[in-house]
Amino acid sequence: xxxxxxxxxxxxxxxxxxxxxxxxxxxxxxxxxxxxxxxxxxxxxxxxxxxxxxxxxxxxxxxxxxxxxxxxxxxxxxxxxxxxxxxxxxxxxxxxxxxxxxxxxxxxxxxxxxxxxxxxxxxxxxxxxxxxxxxxxxxxxxxxxxxxxxxxxxxxxxxxxxxxxxxxxxxxxxxxxxxxxxxxxxxxxxxxxxxxxxxxxxxxxxxxxxxxxxxxxxxxxxxxxxxxxxxxxxxxxxxxxxxxxxxxxxxxxxxxxxxxxxxxxxxxxxxxxxxxxx
Amino acid sequence: xxxxxxxxxxxxxxxxxxxxxxxxxxxxxxxxxxxxxxxxxxxxxxxxxxxxxxxxxxxxxxxxxxxxxxxxxxxxxxxxxxxxxxxxxxxxxxxxxxxxxxxxxxxxxxxxxxxxxxxxxxxxxxxxxxxxxxxxxxxxxxxxxxxxxxxxxxxxxxxxxxxxxxxxxxxxxxxxxxxxxxxxxxxxxxxxxxxxxxxxxxxxxxxxxxxxxxxxxxxxxxxxxxxxxxxxxxxxxxxxxxxxxxxxxxxxxxxxxxxxxxxxxxxxxxxxxxxxxxxxxxxxxxxxxxxxxxxxxxxxxxxxxxxxxxxxxxxxxxxxxxxxxxx
Numbered sequence: 001x002x003x004x005x006x007x008x009x010x011x012x013x014x015x016x017x018x019x020x021x022x023x024x025x026x027x028x029x030x031x032x033x034x035x036x037x038x039x040x041x042x043x044x045x046x047x048x049x050x051x052x053x054x055x056x057x058x059x060x061x062x063x064x065x066x067x068x069x070x071x072x073x074x075x076x077x078x079x080x081x082x083x084x085x086x087x088x089x090x091x092x093x094x095x096x097x098x099x100x101x102x103x104x105x106x107x108x109x110x111x112x113x114x115x116x117x118x119x120x121x122x123x124x125x126x127x128x129x130x131x132x133x134x135x136x137x138x139x140x141x142x143x144x145x146x147x148x149x150x151x152x153x154x155x156x157x158x159x160x161x162x163x164x165x166x167x168x169x170x171x172x173x174x175x176x177x178x179x180x181x182x183x184x185x186x187x188x189x190x191x192x193x194x195x196x197x198x199x200x201x202x203x204x205x206x207x208x209x210x211x212x213x214x215x216x217x218x219x220x221x222x223x224x225x226x227x228x229x230x231x232x233x234x235x236x237x238x239x240x241x242x243x244x245x246x247x248x249x250x251x252x253x254x255x256x257x258x259x260x261x262x263x264x265x266x267x268x269x270x271x272x273x274x275x276x277x278x
Numbered sequence: 279x280x281x282x283x284x285x286x287x288x289x290x291x292x293x294x295x296x297x298x299x300x301x302x303x304x305x306x307x308x309x310x311x312x313x314x315x316x317x318x319x320x321x322x323x324x325x326x327x328x329x330x331x332x333x334x335x336x337x338x339x340x341x342x343x344x345x346x347x348x349x350x351x352x353x354x355x356x357x358x359x360x361x362x363x364x365x366x367x368x369x370x371x372x373x374x375x376x377x378x379x380x381x382x383x384x385x386x387x388x389x390x391x392x393x394x395x396x397x398x399x400x401x402x403x404x405x406x407x408x409x410x411x412x413x414x415x416x417x418x419x420x421x422x423x424x425x426x427x428x429x430x431x432x433x434x435x436x437x438x439x440x441x442x443x444x445x446x447x448x449x450x451x452x453x454x455x456x457x458x459x460x461x462x463x464x465x466x467x468x469x470x471x472x473x474x475x476x477x478x479x480x481x482x483x484x485x486x487x488x489x490x491x492x493x494x495x496x497x498x499x500x501x502x503x504x505x506x507x508x509x510x511x512x513x514x515x516x517x518x519x520x521x522x523x524x525x526x527x528x529x530x531x532x533x534x535x536x537x538x539x540x541x542x543x544x545x546x547x548x549x550x551x552x553x554x555x556x557x558x559x560x561x562x563x564x565x566x567x568x569x570x571x572x573x574x575x576x577x578x579x580x581x582x583x584x585x586x587x588x589x590x591x592x593x594x595x596x597x598x599x600x601x602x603x604x605x
Contacts (some may be wrong), residue, residue: 001404002404016413019413020412023416023480026432029431033434041440088322091319091322092320092322094319099313099316101317116588117331118537120538120563122335122580124568124580125580126334127567128341148326148330152327212540212544231426234545234548234549235549239439246430246434257422260418261422264418264422
């Protein structure tokens, strides 16, 4: 509610500007620095805009072959994780929302609880287990880890979307001769397509951003994913190449930020749907 | 939810019905027969979860009662040692320091995130259309930043030599912070980590609370106003009780996320923090097991984390169930 007094409105607007700056400035600063020349970054007083800037930092990032390798690894792991988790979650969500079967409730609770297991705690044993399966430094190994950490959420959200489609629609299609699965595929699947996309993007962001397991499972430079590549670059630069590190950081963040802004309203619903609506 | 799932279940596997009988119309009299279809559908997900999550969890428990060091990594059998690792951890003063530090860090971060989140939500609610859209977009931007990228950017802002923060502090005449290192002192290190965690956490809390605020009926506020309630009183007696359930769920979720902070701490330690004085549970478990090859002791610390998470989850689920009952 907008304050009635002029002073009140001014105070609120001032606060709004403070929040705006606090939230956006670090992102602005990352992008700005990435376009600045080294001499300007280390100059006596900071340049607050990228005016008179350069693409040199980006050129250097691409020249390091390791960036493209890491990009390739990230793309592979992300694509595999998103595709497989969506498929498995869709099947499970279909069963959980359209069938009544023994163990259904237990499964729903398990999915909820499993989501709360801190992945950081499992680093210790997952490393050992994957090592035993010869899956360290493989896309399959890291993909498997990501799969189990996005699966509970994906199942939970997709289940919500499927429940939102009246089962009567499927029944009508079945009366017209569709099989159970056919009705689901032809009727429900197109209806939940937007939800499916939002869920996929969520899984994509999680996978793309993940740092801890990428650090442990992909411990050879040629197998690094982008987050670990960025941190290695950052450690190696030791505060001497902020332009380059910020360029790398911008390149890594740009795709997820764009995706996130595209689907965020649906994702917020998903995040809280489970919490508020039960 | 339950009403929808009580839909008639056709006999036989979904796919089989289609191919086997052609028409595959659900037979009403078969409704109660147990069908294998749902089990086949959930099987892949359940198997993956059991093998890649269940089995490592089990291994974690097993490792915690074995001697598992460098030799075992190379295939030597791990002898059973009972509760020795647990005794070791409990008797280690450093573990308790880390635990207390983690709990304190988590409490401070959740408190700040909730407080600032609430303030930002109220500000959003009181803003005009244009500014609200701008502030909302800025919050989304911060929310969308990958944790590693955000941490690296903040590390740059707090950089000792060329960081903007030191320059601003010096320029504004508060103190001469040229060449000031934010990461060598543990308290200052944890403060920087807090800034990053809170910066990343506030947008979700603020936007969710703001969404809740928009659901608050206008008449209720107006009635309170007519009755002469001041702004603070309206917040305390009308707004807060209305948002109560959302607040407690957000607080529970934030607690779950903030007590297992890893990336921020790890990156800042590499940038100049003293690991010993700044470890939180997650990084501590990592350093013991993967850093120092004591997987057995690391497993105990990791199990403490799991136990804490499950405790918090229980509180969270109870909250959810209670809300369900109130409906």
